[in-house]
Amino acid sequence: MRNLWLLLQRNAFALAFIALMAVSLSVLMRHNGAVRSSWFIRTGGLNASVEQQRLQWRSYLHLAEENIALAEENAALRAQLLSMEMNAEWQPDSIRGWDVRRGMLIKGPDGHPHTQCLAAPGGDGGIEVGMGVLSGGMAFGTVEEVGEAHCRILPLVHAATYWSCRIRRGGPVVSIGWNGMSVDRMELVDVPRYVEANPGDSIFTSGYDLRLPADVLMGTVLDSRRTSGADFISVSVRPAVDFLSVRHLEFIQALPDSERIEMAQPPAP
Amino acid sequence: MTLPRLVLMVFLQALILRDVSPLGQWTQPQWALWALLLIPPQAGPFIKLIAGFGMGLGLDLAMGTYGQHMVAGTVLGGLLPSLHRLMAPREGYEVNDRPTLKDMGSSWLLGFTLLCALIYHLALMVVTEWYWHLFPAALFPALTSAAFTTLCCLMTHLMVYSPDRRKATS
Numbered sequence: 001m002r003n004l005w006l007l008l009q010r011n012a013f014a015l016a017f018i019a020l021m022a023v024s025l026s027v028l029m030r031h032n033g034a035v036r037s038s039w040f041i042r043t044g045g046l047n048a049s050v051e052q053q054r055l056q057w058r059s060y061l062h063l064a065e066e067n068i069a070l071a072e073e074n075a076a077l078r079a080q081l082l083s084m085e086m087n088a089e090w091q092p093d094s095i096r097g098w099d100v101r102r103g104m105l106i107k108g109p110d111g112h113p114h115t116q117c118l119a120a121p122g123g124d125g126g127i128e129v130g131m132g133v134l135s136g137g138m139a140f141g142t143v144e145e146v147g148e149a150h151c152r153i154l155p156l157v158h159a160a161t162y163w164s165c166r167i168r169r170g171g172p173v174v175s176i177g178w179n180g181m182s183v184d185r186m187e188l189v190d191v192p193r194y195v196e197a198n199p200g201d202s203i204f205t206s207g208y209d210l211r212l213p214a215d216v217l218m219g220t221v222l223d224s225r226r227t228s229g230a231d232f233i234s235v236s237v238r239p240a241v242d243f244l245s246v247r248h249l250e251f252i253q254a255l256p257d258s259e260r261i262e263m264a265q266p267p268a269p
Numbered sequence: 270m271t272l273p274r275l276v277l278m279v280f281l282q283a284l285i286l287r288d289v290s291p292l293g294q295w296t297q298p299q300w301a302l303w304a305l306l307l308i309p310p311q312a313g314p315f316i317k318l319i320a321g322f323g324m325g326l327g328l329d330l331a332m333g334t335y336g337q338h339m340v341a342g343t344v345l346g347g348l349l350p351s352l353h354r355l356m357a358p359r360e361g362y363e364v365n366d367r368p369t370l371k372d373m374g375s376s377w378l379l380g381f382t383l384l385c386a387l388i389y390h391l392a393l394m395v396v397t398e399w400y401w402h403l404f405p406a407a408l409f410p411a412l413t414s415a416a417f418t419t420l421c422c423l424m425t426h427l428m429v430y431s432p433d434r435r436k437a438t439s
């Protein structure tokens with residue numbers, strides 16, 4: 001301690017000079033924009049290089065852990081790939097009461113009012129007209145036309161059709177449609193004014209339109225507007241599926257209900 | 270006497286003499302330097318350092334330059350002890366020596382003033398311009414301003430410590 005004190009005493013002038021320079025420079029930096037920006041640029045660059053060096057050393061020192069994490073990620077991806085390959089067959093879903101088969105969306109909704117979607121597989125994969133199509137377990141559309149290896153799908157966001165749905169599980173049945181404007185927004189139609197539709201309420205399929213089974217999530221209520229004197233309220237819904245980024249689909253076939261498929265077939269010419 | 274002289278020169282420069290610049294940026298004198306340079310060589314280094322800092326602080330407060338003169342004044346105040354040692358006569362300073370024409374001679378006074386003015390103006394140039402690419406354009410005006418400051422300090426010196434007045438008082 002004494003030596004430190006002696007050292008400080010011996011260099012008192014230099015310390016005082018440094019202290020006064022620091023005060024002066026801090027005042028200068030505080031009030032001079034050019035100096036301040038230059039200081040930030042220099043210290044920012046220095047910080048970045050120090051941080052880069054630190055990260056480099058850290059990653060070098062934690063190489064074994066990173067290798068383990070990468071190996072785990074690789075194993076998970078391989079398992080996922082394997083499961084996708086295995087699911088190329090129809091799999092019974094006893095809980096929900098349907099068979100499910102995975103497929104790939106080739107051409108999805110593009111925001112235009114009357115765009116239909118193209119997906120694989122088609123008839124050779126067991127796809128039939130009228131089957132429901134989900135994405136991530138949420139309503140996507142229904143099969144309209146089937147080729148050998150491809151099928152055409154009518155998505156929820158198609159301006160020429162309406163879908164039967166419920167507000168909340170077991171709630172009132174109404175129709176939902178798309179006005180062709182934004183794929184992030186659908187509208188409930190013919191909602192009587194006494195129906196409660198609050199923002200955040202889930203919208204499920206009702207199953208009454210024979211295109212999708214009941215209780216499949218369709219979207220969430222964004223807002224509802226009541227106009228004074230009107231018999232119906234306007235309800236906006238955000239679809240549960242992000243239609244612009246969907247790639248994987250699930251085709252579903254209700255197990256016991258062959259009537260639904262039969263009735264959904266186009267009438268014979 | 271040093272402190273009132275410094276305060277007076279700082280206020281004079283800030284209020285009146287700052288506009289005395291016949292050739293614009295080429296001749297921007299720092300009149301307050303004259304008061305700083307009159308600190309006796311025998312004074313302690315801390316006094317010189319604090320005087321330089323105080324002069325800069327006063328100029329910044331009075332002229333609204335926020336730190337530029339503080340940096341330059343601290344640099345000059347910190348270097349003053351070394352400059353006094355560097356410019357010391359072979360036999361050293363006498364106890365009563367003051368940095369005046371009478372005690373130190375014209376060549377010492379001219380060289381010392383010019384050296385200090387150069388240091389001050391170069392430091393001021395650095396903190397004013399700050400970026401390397403701006404230094405070349407500012408270097409020559411800083412040198413000419415240092416020369417003009419030297420001239421102004423010597424004129425002030427001659428006015429205050431007039432040889433005629435000295436003769437009259439003696």
